Ligand code: SF4
């Protein structure tokens with residue numbers, strides 16, 4: 001008997017030293033500084049939650065065949081902000097927008113308020129909004145230095161003439177920029193799905209499927225890297241209101257694989273998962 | 282899905298939203314018999330609307346040679362192949378529309394073109410239906426055929442682009458039925474690109490949103506026809522407003538051509554969108570081909586067009602095509618002259634049905650010169 005107990009302990013400690021500590025909920029460990037980079041060693045301080053993904057099959061267009069199986073999540077907080085690292089397997093990097101090309105992306109979703117009755121896990125519901133922080137691979141590539149020309153997407157493209165870059169418009173002048181906007185209606189309206197940006201993420205709010213809209217700024221930041229056959233993405237934002245030490249709220253995740261032609265409603269997602277805040281000691 | 286009435290199919294059908302027709306519907310008639318594929322329309326549109334970054338490949342207006350041309354590649358054949366059994370019983374469609382045959386989990390029966398499918402806008406240009414055997418081209422009429430099909434967005438009554446968008450970023454204007462993508466709301470999912478059977482929504486990789494023909498609405502709002510209409514060299518196009526079949530006004534040029542003479546027909550009515558660009562079918566192409574493109578009325582429409590010379594009202598109206606920049610709401614023939622007026626009755630244009638013929642002798646003794654005939 002005594003020997004069996006010792007063997008069990010040895011086995012357990014071996015298991016611990018091999019893989020990260022797994023937890024059944026997402027635990028945001030308190031820490032003074034938050035890592036911006038997905039490869040930062042600080043992530044080792046946080047336990048890992050393995051979130052199973054299911055197809056979005058509630059509203060059309062639905063996903064009928066599962067793609068990405070799971071997302072591995074770690075979380076850290078400094079009390080003001082909370083940062084998450086999401087990792088999933090995707091051996092094809094899809095970061096170039098184009099006709100009928102979809103882009104790799106991920107998102108976190110947190111109820112706007114901590115309350116007993118949770119909003120619908122899929123995009124919230126009327127009167128029960130959810131806050132969504134969304135990261136996209138093409139935005140990351142823009143941040144990482146990709147230029148804002150068609151040749152950055154199609155190196156062999158040949159262009160005869162753009163009216164908004166023609167003489168007498170001086171390159172970079174206000175008049176030239178104003179003219180360029182006339183040929184980019186979405187940008188003119190401030191709908192920056194493409195083009196220059198300062199962060200690869202955006203703050204959104206939703207009150208149900210199909211209602212996703214820009215939300216009040218939660219100071220979203222992010223950084224993603226494609227490595228070892230998958231994505232590793234950091235998303236950080238203001239800590240959810242009311243998430244005091246040892247308190248709980250909920251979180252859900254979504255992952256899109258461009259190579260699987262996923263975008264918008266065509267995504268893999270989780271239901272609500274408990275998100276708790278815990279001090280390191 | 283809701284039940285709606287589609288008069289082009291002669292029956293009710295399923296659609297994603299309940300029936301909600303605009304106060305009036307922007308519509309157009311294109312006479313395929315007059316198109317010369319000069320592509321002036323294509324360039325008029327291109328230079329006006331799609332000269333920006335990310336719009337390089339877009340042709341909101343394109344002109345393809347049938348039977349082999351298509352843009353994007355095989356847009357029509359792919360869907361015709363997916364949509365089985367498109368049979369008609371008289372004027373009633375017995376097959377399924379793209380809404381009725383939507384697979385599980387989808388809003389419409391659609392498909393996504395590959396990037397390369399946009400690389401051949403001129404594929405099949407001027408290729409005729411069959412091999413021209415040696416010497417055959419010397420015979421008239423030619424045994425083989427082709428024709429030009431000019432295409433813009435159809436500003437459909439039941440748009441598949443609109444039905445496909447899961448976030449309602451596409452809307453149909455209640456005042457004129459023009460279908461627009463809200464550039465402030467679109468998130469670039471490209472569901473509309475997938476859903477539109479005519480492939481008339483295009484994704485802009487530089488703005489990350491989908492864009493489409495806007496029917497030159499700033500011009501329409503002033504009663505002026507769109508760019509591709511007023512620049513058309515062949516004068517094949519006429520823009521206006523089409524009434525519902527139960528509210529036809531015989532002096533409305535579009536009502537007259539579509540509802541009364543039934544000479545102008547929708548493109549692929551079997552898809553079920555009630556498209557609002559109507560085509561006078563090419564009279565030299567086989568009726569079976571025209572029926573596949575334009576529905577069961579193609580044979581009668583070809584006959585009516587052939588007979589236009591004996592049908593003064595129809596002939597007079599055909600003379601109004603390309604005669605004025607303004608949108609003609611009413612037409613009236615008096616003798617050999619046709620007049621077009623706006624919706625308040627003010628005359629816009631007056632066109633003689635026959636131009637005078639001047640014969641100049643080959644030798645001009647006064648100026649001491651010999652004239653040479655130029656074809
Ligand atoms: S401008 Fe007119 S004639 Fe020329 S290709 Fe276009 S529709 Fe045909």
Ligand code: SF4
Nearest residue numbers: 434435437441442477
């Ligand atoms: S033709 Fe296509 S893009 Fe135009 S309204 Fe119809 S479905 Fe929409």
